[in-house]
Amino acid sequence: MQPTKMVAGAPFPQMSWPTVEGGKLDLASGTGWRLLVVYRGKHCPLCKSYLKTLNELSAEFEAAGIAVSALSADPLEKAQADVAKYGWTFPVGYDLTLDQMRVLGLYISEPLSDQETDRLFAEPGLFVINPGGQTQIIDISNAPFVRPDLKTLLGGLQFVIARDYPVRGTA
Numbered sequence: 740m741q742p743t744k745m746v747a748g749a750p751f752p753q754m755s756w757p758t759v760e761g762g763k764l765d766l767a768s769g770t771g772w773r774l775l776v777v778y779r780g781k782h783c784p785l786c787k788s789y790l791k792t793l794n795e796l797s798a799e800f801e802a803a804g805i806a807v808s809a810l811s812a813d814p815l816e817k818a819q820a821d822v823a824k825y826g827w828t829f830p831v832g833y834d835l836t837l838d839q840m841r842v843l844g845l846y847i848s849e850p851l852s853d854q855e856t857d858r859l860f861a862e863p864g865l866f867v868i869n870p871g872g873q874t875q876i877i878d879i880s881n882a883p884f885v886r887p888d889l890k891t892l893l894g895g896l897q898f899v900i901a902r903d904y905p906v907r908g909t910a
Contacts, residue, residue, distance in 0.1 A: 779862060847859050
């Protein structure tokens with residue numbers, strides 16, 4: 740099934756996910772600027788590298804007023820293992836469902852083998868939600884090696900926030 744396309748400027752969908760830390764990841768009900776990185780899961784080495792960079796930049800994102808979080812379809816045990824091994828300091832949500840992947844417009848893949856994972860999973864996605872709850876930036880990929888540069892994104896968001904830059908791509 741082809742995913743739906745999210746609309747830039749639309750409210751972020753009302754969804755929530757449990758976090759490894761024991762809380763809830765609920766970006767639609769949050770306040771301020773929020774960044775959500777959807778990663779493929781424990782089986783993806785490229786995700787580890789990307790989330791390592793996100794972790795290294797998370798203090799800079801926070802200083803700019805942007806709350807950082809990550810999310811995958813992995814179950815708690817896999818997400819916990821990654822947080823413990825890699826020391827990610829931002830909230831990490833888990834149990835992203837197929838229906839939620841479709842609502843977010845994510846590409847969905849089947850595992851190539853049992854060694855990869857035991858379930859369908861989302862390909863990378865990145866969402867920036869502004870203080871009004873709108874999707875300010877949407878980036879969706881169908882491959883693990885195509886993702887926005889996080890340092891460039893940070894600089895762009897600092898520009899957007901400083902200049903009250905509007906949501907683009909709405910014409």
